[in-house]
Amino acid sequence: MTGVVSELPVRPTHIADLWYAHNELLVMLGGASAITMTVERESMSPWMYRLAPALRAATQLPATTPTAETLLAGHVDLVFATPSLSGVDSYRKTGIPTVGVEFHDTAGLLRCLDLTATILGTDHAQEVTRDYRTYLEETEKTLATRLADIPEASRPRVLHILSVSPMKVDGAGTMIDEWIRLAGGRNAAEEIKGSKRPISLEQIAAWNPDIIILGGMSGDAEPKTDGPVWKELKAVKNGKVYRNPVGAFPWDRYGTEFALQIQWAATVIHPELFHDTDMVEITRAFYRRFFSYDLTQDEARRILATQPPA
Known part of the structure; x- marks a missing residue:
C-alpha cells in the first residue's frame, strides 16, 4: 500500500475505484x-452488489485502465488505483486526484483501511476501521490459542489452487500463505514466491498436499479429475478437497473478509479443534457488524457454499 496521492478533495463524492479488491473496502x-465509476461487475461480485445496491448506479468501466478523458467526463473527484496501473501518471498530470493503493499482507490491509477511512473523512469510516482492527486481532489470538499445542511440523500441508485451467497456485509472500498459517496449516507451495503462479499437475503430485482448497472462482475441477495424477493425490483420496467461500469478494484473496477466511480455513484444516465453530452465525454476525447487512441463514449458507444470491 503506497498511499501516493495528489491533492485530495474533502469527503469525495465521485470516486472511480480501479482496483477490484479496494471496492470492498469502500x-x-x-x-x-x-x-460513481468502477471496474467491478454485478456478474462477478453479486454479493457485493447485494450488500451495497448503490453500486448499481455506478458506471461500469470497460477496462481497468480508463483514459483520463473518460474519468474527467464522469466528473470524478478521486481515483483509487494500484500504483502499477498504466494510467496513473496521466490521471495526475490532468489534475485528477489519484491514490495508489495495494497490499500483500494483513498489515498492509490495515494501513489501506486507515488511509481510505481518512480520505472518506467520516466518523463512520473511522469507527468501522477501528472495530475491524480489534475484531481481526481478537480472531487471530483465538486461533493461535487453540492451535498452540500443534507443532509446526505436524500441521497439515495445504495447497490453495487459484485457477484450475490454467492451473495456478499461491506461494509464499502472499495473503494466501498468511491465512493458511494463521489457520494452522503449512503452505504446500511455499517454495514458490508470489500469487497466481502457473504450475503442473505433476508438481502438485510431487507436493502431494494433505488438503486442497480450490479458490471460489477457480473454475470446475472436473476436467482435471479424469486422469490418474489427480485421483492419486492424498487430499483427493481422503476427501480433503474444498471450495472456498465467496462473499462481497472472494474470501481467499485480498480483502477484509480475510477475517472470516482464517476462521473458515481453521474448521477445514483442524475440524477436531473447531467443531464448535458455527460459520453460518459467524458469517451473519460479521456482515451485520461491518457491512450493516442482515444476512439470513440461507444467505450465509449460500456464501459458504460459493453460491450467488438466490
Whole structure:
C-alpha cells in the first residue's frame, strides 16, 4: 500500500475505484454511494452488489485502465488505483486526484483501511476501521490459542489452487500463505514466491498436499479429475478437497473478509479443534457488524457454499 496521492478533495463524492479488491473496502467503510465509476461487475461480485445496491448506479468501466478523458467526463473527484496501473501518471498530470493503493499482507490491509477511512473523512469510516482492527486481532489470538499445542511440523500441508485451467497456485509472500498459517496449516507451495503462479499437475503430485482448497472462482475441477495424477493425490483420496467461500469478494484473496477466511480455513484444516465453530452465525454476525447487512441463514449458507444470491 503506497498511499501516493495528489491533492485530495474533502469527503469525495465521485470516486472511480480501479482496483477490484479496494471496492470492498469502500463498501465496508460506507463509501458505496460515492463510487460513481468502477471496474467491478454485478456478474462477478453479486454479493457485493447485494450488500451495497448503490453500486448499481455506478458506471461500469470497460477496462481497468480508463483514459483520463473518460474519468474527467464522469466528473470524478478521486481515483483509487494500484500504483502499477498504466494510467496513473496521466490521471495526475490532468489534475485528477489519484491514490495508489495495494497490499500483500494483513498489515498492509490495515494501513489501506486507515488511509481510505481518512480520505472518506467520516466518523463512520473511522469507527468501522477501528472495530475491524480489534475484531481481526481478537480472531487471530483465538486461533493461535487453540492451535498452540500443534507443532509446526505436524500441521497439515495445504495447497490453495487459484485457477484450475490454467492451473495456478499461491506461494509464499502472499495473503494466501498468511491465512493458511494463521489457520494452522503449512503452505504446500511455499517454495514458490508470489500469487497466481502457473504450475503442473505433476508438481502438485510431487507436493502431494494433505488438503486442497480450490479458490471460489477457480473454475470446475472436473476436467482435471479424469486422469490418474489427480485421483492419486492424498487430499483427493481422503476427501480433503474444498471450495472456498465467496462473499462481497472472494474470501481467499485480498480483502477484509480475510477475517472470516482464517476462521473458515481453521474448521477445514483442524475440524477436531473447531467443531464448535458455527460459520453460518459467524458469517451473519460479521456482515451485520461491518457491512450493516442482515444476512439470513440461507444467505450465509449460500456464501459458504460459493453460491450467488438466490
